[in-house]
Amino acid sequence: MSAPSDTAAPPIAVKIVISGGFGVGKTTFVGSISEIEPLITEAEMTERSLGLDDTSAVPGKTTTTVALDFGRITLDDTLLLYLFGTPGQDRFSFLWDDLVDGALGAIVLVDTRRIEDSFPAISYFEENEIPFIVGVNRFAGGLRFDLAEVRDALGIDDIVPIVECDARRRESVKDVLVALTEEILIRRSRPHH
Amino acid sequence: MLTGGRTRPGHDGLRVETPLAAVPAALSAPLRFEARRIVELCQRPHSLADLAAALKAPLGVVRVIVGDLLTDGHLRIEEQPDVLSIDLIERIRDRVRAL
Ligand SMILES: Nc1nc2c(ncn2[C@@H]2O[C@H](COP(=O)(O)OP(=O)(O)OP(=O)(O)O)[C@@H](O)[C@H]2O)c(=O)[nH]1
Ligand SMILES: [Mg+2]
Numbered sequence: 001m002s003a004p005s006d007t008a009a010p011p012i013a014v015k016i017v018i019s020g021g022f023g024v025g026k027t028t029f030v031g032s033i034s035e036i037e038p039l040i041t042e043a044e045m046t047e048r049s050l051g052l053d054d055t056s057a058v059p060g061k062t063t064t065t066v067a068l069d070f071g072r073i074t075l076d077d078t079l080l081l082y083l084f085g086t087p088g089q090d091r092f093s094f095l096w097d098d099l100v101d102g103a104l105g106a107i108v109l110v111d112t113r114r115i116e117d118s119f120p121a122i123s124y125f126e127e128n129e130i131p132f133i134v135g136v137n138r139f140a141g142g143l144r145f146d147l148a149e150v151r152d153a154l155g156i157d158d159i160v161p162i163v164e165c166d167a168r169r170r171e172s173v174k175d176v177l178v179a180l181t182e183e184i185l186i187r188r189s190r191p192h193h
Numbered sequence: 194m195l196t197g198g199r200t201r202p203g204h205d206g207l208r209v210e211t212p213l214a215a216v217p218a219a220l221s222a223p224l225r226f227e228a229r230r231i232v233e234l235c236q237r238p239h240s241l242a243d244l245a246a247a248l249k250a251p252l253g254v255v256r257v258i259v260g261d262l263l264t265d266g267h268l269r270i271e272e273q274p275d276v277l278s279i280d281l282i283e284r285i286r287d288r289v290r291a292l
Contacts, residue, residue: 010271011238013210014285033292040242043251065251070242075288079281082210082242098252102208104277104285174289181286188279 009078016180017100018069019086019125020109021117025137025167026085027069029109032173034071034083041065042087042095066092068099086121096124105131105180109165112136112145115153122156131184135165135176209252212238212271213259219267227258231268238271 018026043065069085084099100106106125110118118134125132136150145153147162156162163179166172215235224232227248231239234247245255262268274281 011212012273012281013212013240014277014281015208015210036246040245041249041251042253068252070246072243073289073292075285075292079284079288080210080212081285081289082240084209084242099209102210104282170292174292177289178286181282181289184282185279185286188282 011078011080013080013082015082015084015103016177017084017086017103017106017130018109019106019118019121019132020135021111021114021121022088024109024111024114024117025165026088026109029107029135029165029167029173029176030069030071030083030085032167032170033073033177035074036070036072040068040070042068042092066095068095100124100128100130103130105133105184107135107176107180108132109135109137109167110150110154111139112150113139115150118154122154131180131187133161133163133176133180133183135163135167137165137167207241207256207259207263207270209242210240211273212240213244213263213268214238214271215268216266219262222265222267224262224267228262228267231255231258231262235268 018029020026066087068087069083071083073081073083075081084103086099087093087095106121108118108121108125122132122134124130134150134154134156136147147164151158151160151162161179161183163176164172165176213235214237215232219232220236222232227250230248231244234244239247241252241255241259244250244259245252248255259268263270
């Protein structure tokens with residue numbers, strides 16, 4: 001009863017999911033702000049990957065491993081913020097439910113050279129009613145769409161915020177996370193969301 | 194329980210970020226290597242994700258061992274709020290801004 005872990009206020013863990021298409025900057029985003037090495041793994045049974053991978057030469061018990069972006073930020077003594085990147089490859093989509101379950105919200109990163117790559121993430125969060133905002137990464141060679149054009153191309157609701165993002169810059173990553181919390185606060189204040 | 198109103202519960206209700214703590218007696222229990230490491234790490238709260246990172250083991254493997262430790266009463270789940278309050282979300286926003 002008198003152990004320190006019983007008397008201290010229990011820690012609260014909050015989770016934000018970072019998503020978007022292949023190579024859009026998810027790992028960079030998490031790495032820019034995490035206080036730990038941003039990587040964990042998940043393994044997939046061979047049965048599941050059979051027919052998807054060339055595993056014919058590999059005997060029975062092999063597993064396929066996927067790296068998951070994982071970041072942790074200690075906000076204060078009792079408040080932890082976790083960031084999880086969604087795995088890109090389709091055959092690991094079964095992990096999405098696990099990672100997204102209970103999330104405060106999500107950030108969908110968009111590369112203006114391949115806007116359509118972010119459609120699956122947007123549909124997923126819309127369908128599961130997870131609050132999300134869109135972060136537009138400016139890659140070299142990307143056309144200078146303005147944010148309204150990106151919104152049109154994505155076909156998302158006017159109320160979903162779209163912000164600029166440079167996943168390599170910590171300050172930019174902070175701004176995007178703050179924008180997501182603002183969006184969640186706004187949604188809370190609406191009578192029905 | 195901690196499945197709460199935030200979204201639907203996971204397959205077994207334990208989220209990857211939920212803090213887990215070892216009960217005081219757990220350190221003296223006869224536990225196998227990974228289980229013992231987990232109980233040691235959970236002297237301070239660690240989530241499944243933290244444990245997977247620390248053990249360099251896949252999340253699913255850690256989930257299975259933690260499931261057994263919970264069943265046997267060596268670990269407990271740190272209760273989380275069902276719905277995050279406005280105050281808490283504002284606190285998150287302000288802390289992130291101040292990072
Ligand atoms: N210009 C620009 N480059 C970026 C930005 N974010 C990431 N990059 C670069 O884009 C490349 C891919 O970034 P990653 O963070 O690996 O992307 P990812 O989404 O994790 O990629 P996958 O996990 O392979 O889907 C790297 O070379 C980054 O340095 C950005 O905001 N702006
Ligand atoms: Mg990556």
